[in-house]
Amino acid sequence: MKLKILHLEDNADDVELVRHSLGRQGLECDIHAVSTGPDYVSALERKQFDVILSDSGLPGYDGRAALAAAHERCPGVPFIVLSGSAQPSPIEKVSPPGVAARLAKSEMKQLGAVIQHALQKPALHSDTDEIRSAEHTLGMKHLVSVVQRLSLARNLETVMAIVRRAVRDLTGADGATFVLREGEHCYYADEDAIGPLWKGRRFPLSACISGWAMLHRQAVAIDDIYADERIPHDAYRTTFVKSLVMTPIRSAAPIGAVGAYWAQNHHASPEEIELLQALADSTSIAIEAVDLFTNLERRVTERTEELDRNAAQLEMANRELEAFSYSVAHDLRSPLIAIDGFRSLLLESCAQTFDEESREYLARIGTSVTRMHRLIEDLLSLSKVSLCPINRAPVDLSSIAREIMWNLRERTPERLMEFVIADDLVVEGDPDLLRIVMENLLANAWKYTSRRKSAQIEFGVSTLPGGKRRFFVQDNGAGFDSRFAEKLFRPFSRLHTQAEFPGTGIGLALSQRVVNRHGGKLWAESKVDCGATFSFTVPAQFK
Ligand SMILES: Nc1ncnc2c1ncn2[C@@H]1O[C@H](COP(=O)(O)OP(=O)(O)OP(=O)(O)O)[C@@H](O)[C@H]1O
Numbered sequence: 001m002k003l004k005i006l007h008l009e010d011n012a013d014d015v016e017l018v019r020h021s022l023g024r025q026g027l028e029c030d031i032h033a034v035s036t037g038p039d040y041v042s043a044l045e046r047k048q049f050d051v052i053l054s055d056s057g058l059p060g061y062d063g064r065a066a067l068a069a070a071h072e073r074c075p076g077v078p079f080i081v082l083s084g085s086a087q088p089s090p091i092e093k094v095s096p097p098g099v100a101a102r103l104a105k106s107e108m109k110q111l112g113a114v115i116q117h118a119l120q121k122p123a124l125h126s127d128t129d130e131i132r133s134a135e136h137t138l139g140m141k142h143l144v145s146v147v148q149r150l151s152l153a154r155n156l157e158t159v160m161a162i163v164r165r166a167v168r169d170l171t172g173a174d175g176a177t178f179v180l181r182e183g184e185h186c187y188y189a190d191e192d193a194i195g196p197l198w199k200g201r202r203f204p205l206s207a208c209i210s211g212w213a214m215l216h217r218q219a220v221a222i223d224d225i226y227a228d229e230r231i232p233h234d235a236y237r238t239t240f241v242k243s244l245v246m247t248p249i250r251s252a253a254p255i256g257a258v259g260a261y262w263a264q265n266h267h268a269s270p271e272e273i274e275l276l277q278a279l280a281d282s283t284s285i286a287i288e289a290v291d292l293f294t295n296l297e298r299r300v301t302e303r304t305e306e307l308d309r310n311a312a313q314l315e316m317a318n319r320e321l322e323a324f325s326y327s328v329a330h331d332l333r334s335p336l337i338a339i340d341g342f343r344s345l346l347l348e349s350c351a352q353t354f355d356e357e358s359r360e361y362l363a364r365i366g367t368s369v370t371r372m373h374r375l376i377e378d379l380l381s382l383s384k385v386s387l388c389p390i391n392r393a394p395v396d397l398s399s400i401a402r403e404i405m406w407n408l409r410e411r412t413p414e415r416l417m418e419f420v421i422a423d424d425l426v427v428e429g430d431p432d433l434l435r436i437v438m439e440n441l442l443a444n445a446w447k448y449t450s451r452r453k454s455a456q457i458e459f460g461v462s463t464l465p466g467g468k469r470r471f472f473v474q475d476n477g478a479g480f481d482s483r484f485a486e487k488l489f490r491p492f493s494r495l496h497t498q499a500e501f502p503g504t505g506i507g508l509a510l511s512q513r514v515v516n517r518h519g520g521k522l523w524a525e526s527k528v529d530c531g532a533t534f535s536f537t538v539p540a541q542f543k
């Protein structure tokens with residue numbers, strides 16, 4: 001008995017090729033060739049076939065649609081795909097159930113054997129429900145990978161690109177649109193289709209099907225758009241669309257819709273609609289995540305800008321304050337010089353007439369003038385270290401320490417002192433400013449050990465957790481109460497009396513400003529009578 005074969009193929013040469021091939025392979029058959037989707041469907045409806053051969057896709061009618069039509073109308077008939085290329089198309093890659101075999105046209109000589117093999121196999125996928133459910137599972141798997149990609153999307157463009165592609169991959173539709181709600185309008189923001197749709201256009205919500213889906217918060221499937229009054233037919237006449245499914249994005253309060261379109265009349269299965277709705281729901285979550293992310297990013301940028309602005313304003317205010325105190329200190333010098341000058345004149349010209357007490361008063365004025373002069377000089381030096389530019393160069397702290405120690409030893413050769421200085425401690429910084437730090441820390445160590453029989457002073461380095469270098473000056477002197485450690489760095493703030501140890505209380509304030517200007521930190525640790533340790537860092541990079 002002759003085999004009845006239905007052959008869906010739009011290329012007449014390929015039809016001939018199949019006929020010849022099967023003849024030569026000794027297969028007696030009666031081939032009914034059709035070249036369009038409608039002819040194919042009507043042949044399926046009118047006749048009984050033993051085998052169906054299908055091209056992998058005709059323009060406007062793809063392999064998936066052919067397979068679905070075959071299973072609906074002739075369940076159990078082997079469906080063999082003949083593909084033009086050795087490369088499988090996306091639908092073939094997932095090997096939908098119900099395809100008995102797939103053969104490249106270049107391997108036509110095996111077609112007879114493939115057909116016989118397919119006929120001998122039990123009707124594997126004759127149960128349409130089983131096929132549908134297997135297809136649904138495949139669709140769900142695909143959806144999971146789409147959702148994964150959506151979760152990484154950081155902007156709306158990426159979301160739209162993923163979704164428009166996914167709509168077609170998941171349903172085999174010929175087109176997809178991504179519609180956004182803009183108040184009372186639908187904005188067709190994006191599309192992916194075999195022919196142009198409405199990208200970039202806006203329609204009133206009440207005048208298009210995406211609006212209907214959004215207003216009714218439900219998906220709508222239309223097999224024949226020209227038979228449905230909700231469709232604005234004029235807008236569709238220029239397009240390929242015959243059937244569609246429109247699904248709202250975020251059912252509770254739709255913010256848009258996703259459309260799938262077919263060039264041939266297509267009856268969307270409940271599984272297809274469910275898949276599209278799941279895709280639309282995932283899209284809504286992705287859009288919300290994009291909104292959140294964009295919001296967060298904007299807030300971080302705004303906050304950073306605000307912080308930068310504040311820092312710049314603070315920096316400016318500090319510099320103005322510094323410049324002000326510099327000019328005040330500077331201007332105080334001349335009246336002070338005048339006061340001192342007139343005091344000397346008075347002393348000279350009235351030396352005879354002044355009694356002991358008056359001379360004592362003048363002497364006190366002299367001491368106060370000297371003290372004030374010293375204070376002014378200190379204020380000026382504080383301002384200078386804050387305002388002067390920083391010159392960057394390698395600074396050998398070890399040799400600076402050695403030089404300072406040598407000078408100190410010279411000043412008091414009678415004192416017993418033990419100096420330990422680590423070698424080759426080199427940093428990047430301003431040589432003059434860093435010398436001020438070293439001079440003050442070592443001079444303090446020298447001064448506050450003056451009551452020790454034998455002073456021990458060390459300049460060294462250690463590594464902090466995180467890898468930064470900590471330089472330190474340690475002594476075995478008078479020490480101080482650690483609770484007041486912060487106070488030491490304030491200008492003119494002292495923990496010892498003049499009688500105990502003389503000084504004005506400016507050295508540490510100066511040192512801290514220098515270290516801060518290098519981006520580092522200066523801190524102190526001590527116990528009364530147990531010596532003190534002053535530590536500082538100098539980062540490799542500073543502004
Ligand atoms: N090595 C140290 N041991 C104990 N106390 C110290 C030490 N270094 C500083 N101090 C305490 O910190 C205070 C502030 O130190 P700072 O160097 O600023 O001022 P100063 O030494 O008193 O005067 P000068 O302005 O001449 O340096 C000191 O008065 C002293 O009380």
Ligand SMILES: [Mg+2]
Nearest residue numbers: 444503507508
């Ligand atoms: Mg000092």
